[in-house]
Amino acid sequence: MYTEDDLAVAANNIQYWLHHRELLRPHGLYPSFIRVEWNSTINGWACSDVVQNIDLQTASKLFIAEGMHYYVNAPQPYQGLYLYDRELMLEHYASRTFDFNAFGVFEADYVGVPERANLALTFENVPDGFTSRNILNYSNKYKLLNYDSFVHHLPNTFADNPQAQGGKLPVLGLIR
Numbered sequence: 001m002y003t004e005d006d007l008a009v010a011a012n013n014i015q016y017w018l019h020h021r022e023l024l025r026p027h028g029l030y031p032s033f034i035r036v037e038w039n040s041t042i043n044g045w046a047c048s049d050v051v052q053n054i055d056l057q058t059a060s061k062l063f064i065a066e067g068m069h070y071y072v073n074a075p076q077p078y079q080g081l082y083l084y085d086r087e088l089m090l091e092h093y094a095s096r097t098f099d100f101n102a103f104g105v106f107e108a109d110y111v112g113v114p115e116r117a118n119l120a121l122t123f124e125n126v127p128d129g130f131t132s133r134n135i136l137n138y139s140n141k142y143k144l145l146n147y148d149s150f151v152h153h154l155p156n157t158f159a160d161n162p163q164a165q166g167g168k169l170p171v172l173g174l175i176r
Contacts, residue, residue: 002118003081007035008152016148017083020137023064024071028127030088032134033079033151037159037167045171048153049078054175056143060130063140070140072175077132080153082120092120143175 003009013033020031035048052075060073084092092098097120122132137146150171158167 001081001083002120004118006154007080008154009033009081012148013151014083016137016146020069020071021085023067023069024062024135025087027062028125029062029071029130029133029135030084030121031149032074032077032132032136033081033083033149034074034136034145034171035078035080035153036150036171037153037156039156039159039167039170041159042168042170045150046159046167047169047171047174048080048158048166050074050076050174051165051169052076053169053173056175060135062130062135068140070138071135072138073131073135075131077122077134079118079134079151081118081151082122082134084120088121091125095121095124097121097124138175143173145171145174 001009017031017033024030034050036045037048038044039046054072054074056072059075062071063069064071122134124133126133136149138144139146156167158164161167
């Protein structure tokens with residue numbers, strides 16, 4: 001696991017990842033986490049990084065009939081961490097994503113070395129029809145993300161900052 005130093009990763013997050021990894025393995029995808037912050041203005045969880053709703057009509061998605069599992073790509077797949085099993089870590093180690101000089105760092109004010117490091121395989125070997133390898137599990141009936149995919153971004157950097165773009169979009173109602 002690689003994680004930024006300000007995330008609360010709990011046992012239910014790990015169990016979620018392990019379960020969904022096995023389901024997604026044959027599809028070349030892996031389960032994603034979503035960073036959330038408590039937003040006192042909306043009195044609820046808000047997305048730290050996803051700043052636009054996920055439109056099920058246009059988003060890349062996957063349905064696995066066994067177990068009735070639904071998955072969707074987030075428009076902003078940043079999650080502040082990655083969790084890999086041996087197979088994914090060996091792939092990462094053998095790829096350009098493991099070499100800082102080959103992979104580089106984004107030239108943006110908001111993306112530094114830790115943020116770039118956590119992307120790892122996100123955009124490598126992406127299956128056709130998807131925008132990234134990490135994908136979120138959701139309830140098709142209720143249009144809600146799996147709660148076990150939430151990792152709390154502890155400092156609430158975005159939710160508590162009126163100038164920040166992130167931390168404003170409620171998790172409830174994120175999927176449309």
